[in-house]
Amino acid sequence: MRIGIWLTEGAWPAAVDAAAEWQDDASEVVLLHVAGGGAAEVVGGAYGGLWGRGRRRDPAASLAAEAGTASTELLERAAARLGRPCQLRSLGGRPERAVTAAADALDLLVVARDGDLSRLGPRSLGPETRFVVDHAPCRVLLVWPGTAPGLGSIPPPPAGPPEPDRR
Amino acid sequence: MWSVIDSGRRRCKGGGMVSPAAELLAVVALLAILGFAITRPRGLPEAVVAVPAAVVVVLAGAIRTERLVAELSSLLPVVAFLAAVLVISELCGAAGLFRYAGSAMARASRGSPRRMLLLVFGVSAATTAVLSLDATVVLLTPVVFATASRVGVRPRPHVYATTHLANAGSLLLPVSNLTNLLAVAMLGIGFLQFAGYMVLPWLVVLAVEYAAFRWYFAGDLRLGAPPVAGEPAPDSPPWFVVAVVAAALVGFVAASAVGLDPAWVAAGGAVILAARALWRREARPGELLRAANLPFLGFVLSLGVVVAAVVDNGLAVAMAAIVPAGTGWLDLLAWAGLAAVLANLVNNLPAALVLLPLAVTAGTPAALAVLIGVNVGPNLTYVGSLATLLWRRIVRAHDHDAPLGEFTALGVLATPVAIIAATTALWAVTSLMGA
Structure with missing residues (x-):
């Protein structure tokens, strides 16, 4: 089985630990991380808004280099936590698109919830994670970082139609 | 060319020369500068077109000699101040000031994204206020990204x-933004007086932005990071550069109190830091010259001359019909709104050059309201103006890497509220202080 683990800042240890429970010796594990997440483009845009400064000092390039280094470091920390041979892949571009595309070659994608973790419900997925869960062309294992909130966090059902009169 | 322009000259009410041909020439020159600055063909510096355009405007007689002299003598100290501050911030970076700020933020955040955001707000606002917005964009953002990644929190917020x-943090001091330097030169107010007017609007903008970020990025700011083993204790801060920058700030206040141009103080600070960096072989002379960014200075001077020609030859008369006359609350809101709109159509630098002379005649509060508009307004789009945004979309139609929708939504959420709130604060302050 080919298992992919999508690493996101903050939530990745839960995804790695869950994958460790599902893998067997025959599994092939790929760690996925998206570098930067558009930050270099935004910084390059902000610099472009400063007129007259020329191109030489554009911080987007150094930020993209930082993003590559940071991505490699996160992948290596996750590999150390997993404690078995695995493939490390640092992806570029929009996170939700890049991960969905990478999932095409997988049998199982492990994803950690990354939204409002204080209650059960759709908001426990951030927009990018939501996109991946909805579009991944493979099975998805969705895990809670830490302990899942109790059923009591679900709001009561809306008031339905009145009970029929039994008299 | 001379004869064409001279034959069209007539005397306007204010005693200045107004000529349709001169106005046409100046407008064409301005459009060439703006078009080149937006499109930046082959990555050439903007001065490549701006300087020749200004020379043509001057040689054709589209700007009166005494006006040219006045414009240059008011712009030169501003540009010199700017060059000195660019060198100072570059040397602060070379001495490790921003690296130190990064490791201090990493330690103090203790893996909490919310604490990290508060620290980033504090450090960014302070850097922008003291070392200008260039330092924040060019030198601080890569450090903030690296710090957030190292801590293990999402870098994006x-x-x-x-x-x-x-942009939003550049209201506090004259040195924070080139637009402020231009306004202070025209208003002739002191360093401390400027800060006194602007400290409350500055704080109000920071508060609005912080609330918007906490709300907008609530999801991203919830997930704490697991502790990272081996986060090194930060080195001690580079005390020498900190001391020089602090001394320069005191010097700005003292210089403007005794009527000395604070640009001299900035130049002194830059020379001290440069001499030390050269002595210790931490910088080379060529790097210092590049940090001063001479093409940028030429661009500012040229743009100033061409805009002055456009304003003198007819735009001032046309604008006088639409700009507010007083300095009441609604007038100030109108000044700030007009400035924000103009800044967002093209860019905040030409917007400031066009509006500030008109606002100065309406009074100090009006000029300060224009600064709120041109400084905070560019946050509406992530590239500073709609023209630049449109151009980037045209040339990079197939590049969908940037989360533009997200950034624009954040700008639309925070910017109008910040401008209105800050202008209201400015109105309150100037009413109380009796500007």
């Missing part, structure tokens, strides 16, 4: 915050 605060 923190990087966005830094770019937002480069």
